[in-house]
Amino acid sequence: MLGIILACLAILTAQTLIRYYWILPTFEAMAEDGDKQDLERVASQVNQELESLHKLVYDSAVWDAMYDAASNNDAEWFSTNFVIYESYRRIGVNGWYLYNTDGNIISGRSYNENGDVIVPEELDTLTKLLGRDLVTFPASENSVFTQIDDKPAVVVYHDVLQSENEGQSAGTLLIWRYINQSFVDALTLGISNDIAFHTILQMPTSADAVAMRYGQPTVTHTQPFFGRLYMSVNSKQNVPLFALSIEPRQRQYSDSLFDPSLLVGLVITLSVIALFYIWINHQLIRPISHIHDSVSYAMRNRDFSCQEVYTGRNEAFRLGRKLNEMFALIDHQRTEVLMHNKQLEKMSNTDPLTGLSNRRHLDKYFDNLPLPLRSGKLPMAVLIADVDFFKRYNDVYGHAEGDKVLVNVATVLRNNTRANSDLVVRYGGEEFLIVLQEASILAASKVAETLLGEIRRLAIPHKGRDDSKQILTLSIGVACQRSGEPLHPDFLLKRADDALYKAKSSGRDCYMLSDLSYSANIPESVSATE
Ligand SMILES: Nc1nc2c(ncn2[C@@H]2O[C@H](COP(=O)(O)OP(=O)(O)OP(=O)(O)O)[C@@H](O)[C@H]2O)c(=O)[nH]1
Structure with missing residues (x-):
């Protein structure tokens, strides 16, 4: 009984240690790996979104007519031929501007989130914009995050060229949009976790809160802060502009140290040990015990007539059968010796001529x-x-x-x-x-x-x-x-x-x-x- 209790305790301890030092850390590492991938996927989605904005401005910048208009500072041409405000607004663009080569506005217009026309002073001149503390899009120098009207925004611009990336620039075409929940909602495609947008005011202040910084695609940690993983977007001066957060992946395992699987493991291990013991007992312990008992009995009682039954095929059973043969031989020889002794005793006590006692x-x-x-x-x-x-x-x-x-x-x-x-x-x-x-x-x-x-x-x-x-x-x-x-x-x-x-x-x-x-x-x- 004590042996069984000790075996149970030993197995439980072993299983707990394995769970604590191996299984749980492995599960946790896998889950953290998943979290890390999700964060990286968010960054990648943001990049994709910026890239599509970039394509938009690039495609627009190669038209020859626009080139001519830009070259001639022809604001009227733009207001009559380049009327795409509605199209831009439908795809979330808040404004567009054409700057001449001096960086001054030729034409353009901006709207706030309610559709009202605004005049952001940050975009007065291109020089003013580029002089700000910006966040650049990793894949392109011409996409930046900044604050427009005290709200986070992305700005994408491109030189106006005659043909594809060739010739002299006639000016710069720029579009921008606010980074807000609707921007983030567009990112959620392809990502199962919900993505939340946070302004500076809504961002957690703790340094530990941020798991990843946009532009530095290294996940520093994956420990959730109040149940969410944060990716912050900081300017070159490391001033936060905004943050996105996702819910960490659901842990598909129980992280408690004691788990019903331990009991199942215990039962299985005990069953295996019991079956192994029964097998060893049948194959080795029992035959060896019979051999020991037979030898003890024979030596104690000087009786070698006992014959145990050994039916197995392994060495222990074969040894038992050999012992039986040896006992039979000893018994036979002993009987013969006893008989001879009796005869000798009788002869030594008997007169050979008459058969009487001597x-x-x-x-x-x-x-x-x-x-x-x-x-x-x-x-x-x-x-x-x-x-x-x-x-x-x-x-x-x-x-x-x-x-x-x-x-x-x-x-x-x-x-x-x-x-x-x-x-x-x-x-x-x-x-x-x-x-x-x-x-x-x-x-x-x-x-x-x-x-x-x-x-x-x-x-x-x-x-x-x-x-x-x-x-x-x-x-x-x-x-x-x-x-x-x-x-x-x-x-x-x-x-x-x-x-x-x-x-x-x-x-x-x-x-x-x-x-x-x-x-x-x-x-x-x-x-x-x-
Ligand atoms: N055939 C035979 N004779 C034996 C045996 N043992 C002893 N004798 C003989 O028995 C004889 C005994 O003789 P004695 O002791 O002189 O006695 P006795 O001739 O019988 O005379 P009394 O006893 O006085 O009547 C001896 O001659 C022995 O040799 C034996 O096993 N077989």
Whole structure:
């Protein structure tokens, strides 16, 4: 959860910084660029308007008849033949004048905005006009802005020549018009922003207000002043004559730092991160995690049988499948080793001839007996059985036959004792030991009796004996664990061995109880069977 919150904050911060340092400045620069272009377009429109006025005066100045009239200072000719006041007025021209080469008026007339005739003293002589602080039209020296009747106006003049720009000048033809809202309205064609005209009095006084100066087509800034961008027209002395203003372009973007697009960006980014995480999790994290868990489990439990399912195709899945193969190999080898160990253990505890347990196993057997038996709480007996005159049997019948006899004796001993609780051990060459769990001296005696009888019943011929019996027999020594006395295996075995010695001494083919066995409340009647 904390990770998700931190991720959201990080993404929001990154997006905000990108918006603040990159997106918003880029948008703003684009919009300012547009504003700049609009201002330049206004200046260009003004130029065009002046150019069309210039054409008007130029076209008029090349007529030969007018040239002659100008040359002759023929004011009458102009008032009778050059009657174009109405045409001029219709296209916004406020006045026209023809000056002779001395700069004095030959003919001309001016009207104010109401159509009344006026006599602007600024235009008395051409010299007077040109001596004023003017603003020149960048493309032509013969177009100037000035003040006529204290109002901004544009004046356009041209030499009166015989032919196009050639020959000697016979005078100067001049037309002028006021710069006002109607002049500006004519400019609006081709410009989407509305253009407003401002007289000196209506102009903002702050220096920051003016974004551009006419004649200096560099936009100094594009920060609007009270919602408008101003272009001022200043005289050579830098005296403002008038200004035009436009509305800056509408910003088509939200300039706030936090925007709904940030949230959309956040959601998209989080979704992409989530999808990427799910993909990485599926492709890498999960298989590697399974590999880690499998290895941990196998090492902790020493169990290499587990097999995870790795279905993907990338390196992580391939590593997982290799791990499965390695685990299977280890598991197989481990099983084999365990099996071999078991076999080895069994072999090390087993007598190879008879298949009985051997003496090594006996030690472990006593150690692992249940506590009631080891503490003497429950009775227990040990029998040591020895084949009589076995040396002579070997001598007479051979060692191989002797081995067979030992196997037969082992079978008899095993078949007549309890498989799950008693233990039959090949104790020495022809000596066998039997441990009878929870067996009283009476039960042990009975077992001894049975074993002697069963061997006799086999009636294995033994012609090498010293005595008259011609069959194979056993002698057995029996020792019982005394009640309540802790088990001392060596002592118990010694007593059984002593009892065996007694049985041998008593003529063999019998069993004898060790002396101490009697103290375990055993009937005295148990003794040699012969
Ligand atoms: N065939 C065979 N003989 C063995 C084996 N182990 C021991 N013997 C023989 O068993 C004989 C034991 O002889 P002894 O200890 O003198 O005793 P015995 O001849 O049985 O005489 P008593 O015990 O006094 O009756 C030896 O001759 C050993 O060689 C075996 O695995 N196979």
